Amino acid sequence: MTSTPPPNTAIVLIDPYNDFLHPSGKLNHMLASSLAATNSITHLQTLVKYAHTHQIPIFYGLHQQVRPSFIAGWTHPTNTQKSQMEHSAFEEGSWGVEIYTDLEPDIEKGDVVLSKHWCSSSFQNTDLEYQLRQRGVQNLVMGGMTANTCLESTARYAYELGFHVTLLKDATAGFSVEQKDAATELIWPLFANRVLTVDEWIESLEKA
Template sequence: MAPPPSTAIVLIDPYNDFLHPSGKLTAALADSLASNDAIKHLQTLVKYAHANQIPIFYGLHQQVKPGFLAGWAHPTANQLAQKTNVAFEEGAWGAKIYEGLEPDVVGNGDVVVSKHWCSSSFQNTDLHYQLGQREIKNLVFAGLTANTCMESTARYAYELGYNITMLKDATAGWTVEATTAATDLIWPLFANQVLTVDGWIESLKGN
């Protein structure tokens, strides 16, 4: 099966600190991760992409390091919480990509874009530039969290004119209710389609 033309996956924040049982923030996502079986579906997605030469663009959050937010007059509450929790600490295990979701830069053409400061992986990063260089127009979104960074990135893509597919079982949020509200009520307002991972793979069989 040939991959659909001009298509890439955008995978948001698949850090150990979000996904691994020992991650600093995983406990807060645990119910939602379990309800979606999100880790299994994320691994299925990455495995499929690598088997079919569909590039994955990794949108990763800024990492805590010495000087993080130093001199800032207007940090957000989430940025201050990240600093306090030392979440996604540069060079630490928690800021590594979860097992089975790692990029294959050489073999598959995956791209790790510059890191986002707030919610959108487009704002203050090179994601749009990197996609444009490869003439990518169709974006498939997965990752964390459903109603913050993943949704914010997809909404930005919507404003830029990309064709958007959201994968509702390859994500999680701080509560099951918040995740369900995003996937069932909000995403259909801007996405071209909202599918499961298996549903998206099945939709490619006609290509």
């Protein structure tokens, strides 16, 4: 059976940077055990391939990149921003801010690369809501990094704005397996409309 996703559905993919996902990435050592526990990279690649095959647009929510002017002159940067600056994580122009293999956007298939978020939520101080509303998107299917920081913050914001939120629990990772599991098993079900695996989500489209 050929799946027919609703026309108002899109995927939001958060921070699929090499610095997070590649074994040589600056932050990968913090995520490696959680990525391995749920084979998350393979599931992310399955998600992107399925979306591109079935004309489901992917909205890429990417973190701001470190450069000389990053948070220069700021009087109240967050601890996350100060740590990012200190460790040069997601450094502008570096290999680390390239998108991981087989997760790259395809603009010809309707993918959208958003303005970059400064802290956690890909809605806050970005064009994500505007881009979604312009395209009539109501159903958001969400994955990426990390489960209990940027992904969860973006999903909570989407929920508050009235979007239908599906979170993919094996297309993410945390800074520990315990943190990821706490997010996906305890916290996400409190606000998300659905918490599924990638295969479960695809199967729900096939059944529909």
